Amino acid sequence: MLKIVLIRPGTTEYDQQGRILGTLDVPLADAGNAEVDVAIDQLRGQPIQALYTSPCESARQTAEKISGSLNLKCKPSDQLKNVDHGLWQGMLVEEVKRKQPKVYRQWMEHPESVCPPEGEMLDTARHRVEAFLSKLFKKHKQGTLGIVVPEPLAGLIESYLRRSELPASWNNVAGGGSWQIIEIEQPGLINV
Structure with a gap:
């Protein structure tokens, strides 16, 4: 059996401000560093053998702190870069909601059907x-592998591994430094 420990990076100032992060490189806030420290203590009991990370700053910082504390090699992958929200990146979520209410509602209800300006589709x-x-x-x-990725990419990975639809709350932050274990009985049988 393969276990994936899906780890969200600690909180950034953008998260605290309600801004859309996307692929922007924003470092961990002080609160985010504290969240990662708590996660590290919780993860000590998990037999993580390898740690993979998104190349974004908050995920990289989170993964480096975890790998340093748990004596793991941290492996960044460009394939784990976050969803590109294009011109929405850096904007307040409330600003998108106010300026484009119909698009915002569709983005929340049917995210797979919306492409932010100059961004990418979830697909x-x-x-x-x-x-x-x-x-x-x-x-x-x-074995057990760790993957550090921000939202909404973490939600995409979770829905893929659980073979489920993207949850309605797909774009909600699950909490900085939060993590979950997803067990995969036969990894080779998941169709890609």
Whole structure:
């Protein structure tokens, strides 16, 4: 059996302000560093053998703190870059909601049907994640792996691994430094 420990980065100032992060490199806030420290203490009991991370600053900082504390090698992957929200990146969520209420509502209810201006569709990010996971499953048939990725990419990975639809709350932050274990009985049988 293969276990994936899906780890969200600690909170950034953008998260605290309600801004859309996307692919922007924003470091952890002080609160985010504290959240990662708590996560590290919780993760000490998990036999993580390898740690993969998104290349964004908050995920990289989170992964580096975890890898340093748990004596793991941190492996960044461009395939784990966050969803590109284009011109919405850096904007307040409330600003998008106010300026484009119909698009915002559709983005919340049917995110797969909306492409932010100069951004990417969720399907594009999903294919990137599926390609990454396919390679990961060929390399690792069993054991425990850590993957550090921000939202909404973490939600895409979770829905793929659980073979479920993207939850209605797909764009809500699950809490900085939060993590969950997803067990995969036969990784080679997941179709990509």
